[in-house]
Amino acid sequence: MPSGFDELTIRANGEEVRRASDWLHARCRQHEVPEEHVERLLLCLNEVLANVIVHGGGTALSEPVKLHFETSVDEGRGRAGVTVSDAGVAFDPLSVPSRASPKTLDEASVGGLGLVMIRRCSDWLDYRNEHGHNHLTFGALWNVQ
């Protein structure tokens, strides 16, 4: 599996999320990331970008969003990570407490599902805010034969 990195800059809107998804899918294939992990990364990317668009505010929508993809193999472990950098309202998703899963449809809330999905579909999450930008990294790990 070849190691490497790549970057893409997009605008914060729904159509650009699809372009970002296509880009990430192509990069993962190029770097031979196993398909089941590609699906998880694509779900995370969609949810992170949706949060930027919906909750990031005016600056998030007017400034470019940068994506950084990086993959490597170390001691039999494959690793692929994506960092999303945006200029929106500072938001650390790691600071949000996990909520209990609803037991019934009546209890189910339609909010907060994106964060649940990001947490469940990623093997690690990292957040920092530097120079007025959010930098959220999510990734997948797997064993390499």
Add this chain to the structure above:
Amino acid sequence: MSISFEDVASDVRRIVISGRLDMPGTDSVAVQLAQLTAAPKKAVVVDLSQLRFLASIGIRALISSAKEVQKRGGKMALVVSKGSTVMMSLEATGVDELIPVFASFADAEKAVLA
């Protein structure tokens, strides 16, 4: 992205959604989905077996519809291919525990009519 429906029995409506329920995809079908699940059939089966991607915005639309159906005393079920990305989204959010999921329309229809 497409949404279509068929009233397959006196009390069952089958809604088929294909494409991607991401942000633009959900925006394009959410109103129709809400209208189709609001009335008049008591039971609803939403067939997602041709759906390629399901983001949380799409899941929100499904939850809202299921709540509407339940409010009028009906049942809603989903048809999803096992092992698919769509199933992964439902499992990751726990929604497969809230809205019954079946691999075939026949099984889903039985469940909503039970």
